[in-house]
Amino acid sequence: MRKSFAVAASLATGIVLSASCLGQDSKPRPPIVTDPVYTKPQQLVDMDHGRRMNLYCRGSGSPTVILDAGMGDSSISWALVQPALAKRTRTCAYDRAGMGFSDAATRPSTAGNIAEDLHALLRAAQISPPYVLVGHSMSGLTVRVFADRYPNDVVGMVLVEGSHEDQSVRGWAIGEPGQQAEWDAYLKDARSCVDDARRGMAKGTPAFAKCVGDDDPRFSQAINEAQQKYAVTPKWQAAAASERESVFYASAQQARATRKDFGAMPIIVLTHAPYPKGKDETQEQRNQRTLLWEDLHTQVAAMSTHGINIIVPRSGHFVQYDRPEIVIDAVDQALAIAKEQHVN
Structure with a gap:
């Protein structure tokens, strides 16, 4: 189910995802995520008048770490991270509206709406602040919007290959003309998957191949089957399409309007680099895009006096x-800094 999101990320600023991150290594490897908790919902929290969102919390302690997955992804994104963090403090991952095992979204999946949903979910589940927010890719925008709207709730942020509001505008300026048109064509194709889902998508059909994709070799067969069951539904396809439509437009604009000074709140940004050259770009274009990605992340880290951008080698977009x-x-x-500041 990663194929379409690889396309999305590569169109963002020309980022080329590594084969290992996409689960496309030439040599078969055993799955690295096998926990059966990802085959079913863990805690379906009633948010408002019967609309439920899936929440998975482990551990105890404060601040609570809140894990938000990237575009079209779910709480499984944190399967290799959450168990270790839960030994230190309470750690919660969740499925956004329409994603994973959560109920369908009732409005566009913009960063603002997602942040509002997350705030309501945490209140309904009685998960009290303070929070350290962790966002991957698209959720790099969401956690910043959340921290801006609910400043008293957030004491730290970690952005894992986080999207930036200017990545499309500046990224499309590098390389051949027509990148924005290519992205808009991709969005149109993605919207057609919603209609395909309403008609029904069976495994082995062209619609399934286009809109769902192959099994993810990182996951067990049981997890892949569970993912495919919700990926063929109109609610998942609609939410996925809405996230794609929002990330470079409405969500970017909402993030652009947030504050640029978070004081001493720790902001740790993780950037995978260097990036391999794509087949449709020159080495000079690749170098420009790599520098752009690092610069955008450094700008986010600079929003705090306790900010840092860490370059992560030997990794793809899915650092987690x-x-x-x-x-x-x-x-x-981030937890250590936040605790020290709270004590002092």
């Missing part, structure tokens, strides 16, 4: 799968 120890260490750092 390729180098989970780096993500765990970054969250530990």
Whole structure:
């Protein structure tokens, strides 16, 4: 189920995802995520008048770490990170509206709406602040919007390959013309998956191949089957399409409007680099895109006097799968700083 999101990420700023991050290595490897908790909902929290969102919490302690997955992804994104963090403090992952085992979204999946949903979910589940927010990819925008809207609730942020509000505008300026048109064509194709889901998508059909994709070799067969059951539904396809439509437009604009000074709140950004050259780009274009990605992340880290952008080698876009120890260490750092500030 990762194929379409690889396309999305590569169109963002020309980022090329590694084969290991996409589960496409030439040599078969045993699955690295087998926990059966990801085959079913864990805690379906009634948010408002029967609309439920799936929440998975482990551990105890404060601050609570809140894990938000990337575009089209679910709480399984943190399977290699959450168990270790739960030994230190309470750690909660969740499925956004329409994603995973959560009920369908009732409005566009913009960063603002997602942040509002997350705030309501945590209140309904009685998960009290303070929070350290961890966001991957698209959720790099969401956690910043959340921290801006609910400043008294957040004491730290960790952005794992986080999206930036200017990545499309500046990224499309690098390379051949027509990248925005290519992205818009991709969105149109993604919206057609919603209609395909309403008509029904069976495994082995062209619609399934386009809209769902192959099994993810990182996951057990049982997890892949559970993912495919919700991925063929209109609610999942609609939410996935809405997230794709929002990330470079509405969500980017909402993030652009947030504050740029978070004081001494720890902000740790993880950036995988260097990036391999794509087949449709020159080495100079690749170098420009790599520098752009690092610069955008450094700008986010600079929003705090306790901000840092850490370059992560030997990783793809999914640092939490390729180098989970780096993500765990970054969250530990944010927790330590937040606790020290709270004591003082």
